[in-house]
Amino acid sequence: MATTSNQISFYAYKEPTITAELTMIDNGPRTAESTIEQQECEITEEINETFYFIDYAKLVTTEMLEQLENNKNKELSLDNIDSLVITNPRHPKFEIGQIYKDKATLKSFLSYFAITNHFQYKVFKSCSREYSIICLEKNCKFSDQQQATSKLIGNYIKPKFLNLKTTCTPLDIKGDLNDRYSIKMNYRKAWRSKEHALNKLRGNAKESYNLIPSYLYMLQKTNPGTIVDIEKGEDKSLLFLFMALNASLRGWEKCKPIIVVDGTFLKSAYGGTLLSASAQDARGKIFPLAFYMEDSENNKSWEWFFTKLRAAYGVREDQCIISDRHESIIKATNKVFPKITHGYCMFHLLRNLKTTYKKHAKEYSKIGYHKWSRFYSKNKRYSVMTSNIAESLNAATVAAREVPVTILLECLHGLLQDWTYTNRKLDQKTMTRLTPVAKQALTNNFVYSLRLTVKPANEYLFEVFKEDKSWIVNLKERICT
Incomplete structure (x- = not known):
């Protein structure tokens, strides 16, 4: 192979597998007929990248529960290297007579193989029956390697984003690829590679909103008794979304009549706010009641949330609501739950007192002891003096708040499912009438x-x-x- 350029040809062999053959060609000029033949054979191929958000949501839920071991980002390996049909695009060897699963696997393998072995090639012929490449030997600069596309790099770095707690910036991608394969790329290419990996793994944030109706429909089908509701704007955009699972509705009567509400920001592409209502079971474990998504915290959104919450759970004797002193929460509580005691979180109250007491001393004196004191409270607070329940729930969902909205909903569903199963197992081991x-x-x-x-x-x-x-x-x- 030292005399002329090397051509490697791959032919269709018992579809959809492809076999490899190595031939020698001359560097002479190509005829017009061969050029026309090549143009007729050229095709554009798109790899179907089916996105299963439920599978990914289960992975994120496992991470939130800290039951997933640290991902070591190991390279994929073949179950059987001696297998006749190659399905792994990172197969370590390249030999004559190899059979590949399909053309997409072949093209990915060639790109990885070229990057690993520091050479370049160009496509000589590509059609449904044949795929031929030519190695470029003259003036081959690996730093400008054509095979290191953003899509290929995105597929390579995808395992880095399985764990949402792992931070990987475009600069980290540039450094890693340069150290391992001597690939030099600009910041924009590294950013595109990261976006491709995230979209391949988590799906598109915009398209995720289109999946909400079908997801909620299947959620009610698989969880009979679940209550969901959506309100859209005039432009068909999502305004409010309410979700209360059947397991929460059934378990509420066995929980302490204390509901803690709070909101936290969503960090996905379109932002938003996630509101939650939680209680404690007899063992003192966190028991999520309902989740609610909106564009921002305001009077209308909190009133809508409390209206749906009351319609789903009703009002119990000696019920109490705990929250921070957000103006919208105060107004919505007085309107929707006028006869229920509304207490304030002592931690938020103390923090505000330390920072703004000099400016708002008169305002704090008007709060009233019954809002934060257990002794003066009209109803029993069961030692729930802070909103730590909601804060703990927010901490558990910190990773899921970065993913598209449909995955977030599935993560919340999976989180409640795992918590309910774990707590039920613990309760079954209780041998006395007391917790x-x-x-x-x-x-x-x-x-x-x-x-x-x-x-x-x-x-x-x-x-x-x-x-x-x-x-x-x-x-x-x-x-x-």
Whole structure:
């Protein structure tokens, strides 16, 4: 192969496989007939890249639950290297007589092989029966390699984005490809490669909105009793989306009557806000009730959310809503839940007090003790003094908030499903009538009581001593001095 240019030809062999053959050709001028023949055989090929967002959403859900091991980005390997049909585009060897799965696999293999071995080629003939390439030997500059397209690089770096917590910038891509394969590219090409990898893996953000109606339809079909609702604008754009799964609706009656609401930003291409309503089960675990997506937090959106929330869950005795002091939440709560106690998160209140007390001292004095004090609260708050439930839920969905909207919905569905299954398994192991939290509290109180001296005055009045201190306990009135 040292005399003239080398031509490698691939012929169709028992469709859809393709076999390779190596021949020698002359560098002489090509005739007009051969040029016409080549033009007739040239075809444009598009690789069908079917995007399954549900499969990807399951992966993201697993990451949120921290059950996925760290992705080591290992190179793909063949199950059987000696297999006759090559399906791996990164097959390590190139030999005469090889059979490839299809033309798309062949073209990907040639590109990877050229990059790995630092050479270039050009397509001599391409049709449904034959695919021939010619190696370029004269003045071959690998830094300008034609085979290192943004699409090919995107397929190569795709495993880097399986874990959403991994940060990979275009500069990182440039450095990695240069270190491994001596490929020099500009920033724009690295950015296009990253976008191709993200679109291939997560789908297109704009097209994801078109999948919402069909996804919600199938969600109700597979989860009977689930409540969903959508409101669109005059231009058919999405304004509000409400989702309450059947598992949440059925479990609400067994939860503490405390609902914590909060909102967080979406980081996808079109942004938006994700609102959530959560409670705690008897074990004290987070129990998501409903999710709601909108363009921004405002009076109308919060009122719409609370209206749907009340229609789905109703109102329970001694129910209480906990949130920060967002003006829209206050107005919507007073309008939709006028008879329900609305308490404030003590953490947000304390933080605002430290930063803006001098400017708004009079305003804070008008808040009222019943809004943040458990003692003055009209209803029991069950020691829920902050909105940590909602903040924990936001932290669990931080990775999913970067993906397109349909994947986000599936991630939320998968998150609730996994949490429900895990908590149910834990509850099945409970051997007493009390939850582990209540049992531990009673055990701690019992141990503490061993250091006390109790003298009864009658059936319900007792005097309790500890060292130089004493208390009067009235069991009938449930008070202690």
